[in-house]
Amino acid sequence: xxxxxxxxxxxxxxxxxxxxxxxxxxxxxxxxxxxxxxxxxxxxxxxxxxxxxxxxxxxxxxxxxxxxxxxxxxxxxxxxxxxxxxxxxxxxxxxxxxxxxxxxxxxxxx
Amino acid sequence: xxxxxxxxxxxxxxxxxxxxxxxxxxxxxxxxxxxxxxxxxxxxxxxxxxxxxxxxxxxxxxxxxxxxxxxxxxxxxxxxxxxxxxxxxxxxxxxxxxxxxxxxxxxxxxx
Numbered sequence: 001x002x003x004x005x006x007x008x009x010x011x012x013x014x015x016x017x018x019x020x021x022x023x024x025x026x027x028x029x030x031x032x033x034x035x036x037x038x039x040x041x042x043x044x045x046x047x048x049x050x051x052x053x054x055x056x057x058x059x060x061x062x063x064x065x066x067x068x069x070x071x072x073x074x075x076x077x078x079x080x081x082x083x084x085x086x087x088x089x090x091x092x093x094x095x096x097x098x099x100x101x102x103x104x105x106x107x108x109x110x
Numbered sequence: 111x112x113x114x115x116x117x118x119x120x121x122x123x124x125x126x127x128x129x130x131x132x133x134x135x136x137x138x139x140x141x142x143x144x145x146x147x148x149x150x151x152x153x154x155x156x157x158x159x160x161x162x163x164x165x166x167x168x169x170x171x172x173x174x175x176x177x178x179x180x181x182x183x184x185x186x187x188x189x190x191x192x193x194x195x196x197x198x199x200x201x202x203x204x205x206x207x208x209x210x211x212x213x214x215x216x217x218x219x220x221x
Contacts, residue, residue: 042212
């Protein structure tokens with residue numbers, strides 16, 4: 001069974017600070033996705049990474065896929081209150097099924 | 111552009127009552143469709159997925175069932191709800207093997 005772990009589970013920071021959250025597995029994935037979810041809403045896809053070592057940037061967010069395609073990180077520069085939410089990673093392995101991590105709950109305080 | 115709808119948005123049902131949640135997708139054909147359940151503020155548990163009309167795969171044994179009567183319609187059902195069925199139910203679709211798009215969700219409370 002493929003499992004994804006995310007750390008930290010909770011993170012509370014001040015606006016303007018930088019942060020990194022992690023998504024790890026002992027399994028290899030063909031692709032990995034990051035989502036952000038706000039309370040009472042469905043997750044919104046932020047990015048998909050498919051190549052080992054790949055780095056993608058989305059404004060202040062930087063996503064990296066590990067060389068071995070077992071882990072990923074999300075770095076946010078100069079966090080804003082609008083970044084608050086639950087960050088979920090999900091892995092897929094050339095199939096229809098997606099495996100989700102438990103999420104990191106981020107609170108950015110003004 | 112593609113859109114995904116779920117209804118109802120909120121539902122309160124007594125234990126032992128039936129359940130029917132509906133999900134429809136617009137703007138695409140032959141999508142893969144998924145039902146997930148999410149415990150409060152946590153990760154997603156895959157319940158069912160479908161690659162085509164009438165084709166349903168179950169991931170977790172339980173008193174829930176799913177059906178896909180039309181290409182872009184996915185229904186989650188139960189004959190008798192349990193307290194443990196409470197949660198946030200999410201429908202999602204995908205075409206590519208590495209991107210999923212979620213609906214707004216249904217908050218189910220079983221009392």
